[in-house]
Amino acid sequence: MKRYVALIIAIPLSAYAIYSFLNTPKKAAKPIAPIAIDVVPVNSKFATNQKAPQPIDMSKDPITVKNIEPAKTSIPEHFDAINKLSDDAKAILKNAKVLPTDLNNEAYIEFDLPTLKALKMGDNFDLAIPQSAETYTAEITSVSEASNGDKSIFGQVTGIDGHMHNTVLTVGKDAVYGQFTTPNGNYVFESKGKYGWIAAKRDLYKSHIEHDTSSLSPNTQKGVDVFAPKKDENLTN
Numbered sequence: 001m002k003r004y005v006a007l008i009i010a011i012p013l014s015a016y017a018i019y020s021f022l023n024t025p026k027k028a029a030k031p032i033a034p035i036a037i038d039v040v041p042v043n044s045k046f047a048t049n050q051k052a053p054q055p056i057d058m059s060k061d062p063i064t065v066k067n068i069e070p071a072k073t074s075i076p077e078h079f080d081a082i083n084k085l086s087d088d089a090k091a092i093l094k095n096a097k098v099l100p101t102d103l104n105n106e107a108y109i110e111f112d113l114p115t116l117k118a119l120k121m122g123d124n125f126d127l128a129i130p131q132s133a134e135t136y137t138a139e140i141t142s143v144s145e146a147s148n149g150d151k152s153i154f155g156q157v158t159g160i161d162g163h164m165h166n167t168v169l170t171v172g173k174d175a176v177y178g179q180f181t182t183p184n185g186n187y188v189f190e191s192k193g194k195y196g197w198i199a200a201k202r203d204l205y206k207s208h209i210e211h212d213t214s215s216l217s218p219n220t221q222k223g224v225d226v227f228a229p230k231k232d233e234n235l236t237n
Contacts, residue, residue: 079112081126081135086110089195098192106199107131113194116171119143119153127167127180129187131200136182138167149173159183 078084089108093099107130119125121143128135138155145151150172157165160183169178169189176191179201189198 079115081128082112082116083109083128083189083196083198084112085130086195089197092195093192093197096192099197102204103197103199105131105203106197108195108197109189109191111176111191111194111196113171113176116153116169116176117151125155129180129182129184130198132184134182134184136180138180153178157182 086108089110090099093108109128109130115125119140121140123140124137125140126135126137136157138157140153140155142154143151144154150170152168152170155167157167157180159165163183165181165183167178167180169176169180174193176189176194176196178189180187180189186201187198188201188204190196
């Protein structure tokens with residue numbers, strides 16, 4: 001009897017358990033984001049016609065690398081006068097074999113050739129004397145040009161003593177030479193191209209031969225050196 005009662009109870013419970021299992025909702029699966037795939041069409045005809053790259057024969061066509069130099073910018077030379085000190089002039093003149101061997105207390109200079117060639121009557125120009133660290137200004141009184149193209153420039157310098165002093169310089173095709181008289185004495189200068197020297201005339205040896213610039217002066221009296229120091233009339237012999 002008890003057995004039948006247990007079956008009667010067990011059958012409904014089993015049926016309910018089966019029903020609950022079959023009707024329980026399943027959890028929704030986590031959505032998976034789609035993966036984008038780019039499909040690149042291939043031109044099969046183009047790909048078929050392409051050849052594999054050939055190896056490079058370096059012996060037939062070597063690759064050379066050229067050194068590219070930076071652009072050179074020309075810096076204009078600075079002159080405070082028609083001349084300035086030069087560290088290169090002595091060696092250049094010596095190599096050209098035009099440097100006199102009898103110089104004494106000379107200074108080596110570089111001339112401003114473009115300015116010298118452009119000078120005309122009425123202009124002023126400055127000449128620096130490195131030995132005394134002085135600069136003198138000359139006013140051009142006349143300009144003459146020789147048949148060979150040499151240009152001679154004559155001028156006067158007003159000294160601190162109020163006296164007028166003569167100066168003359170000649171600009172040739174490849175040389176500059178002349179004399180410049182100051183209250184402190186007479187200076188001579190010569191150059192080869194733009195490089196030259198300047199020295200006091202009193203410091204030169206007697207054997208030194210200068211360019212005769214005084215003979216070109218239109219105001220030069222025959223046999224009179226316009227650059228010779230003036231004698232003081234108050235002095236007695």
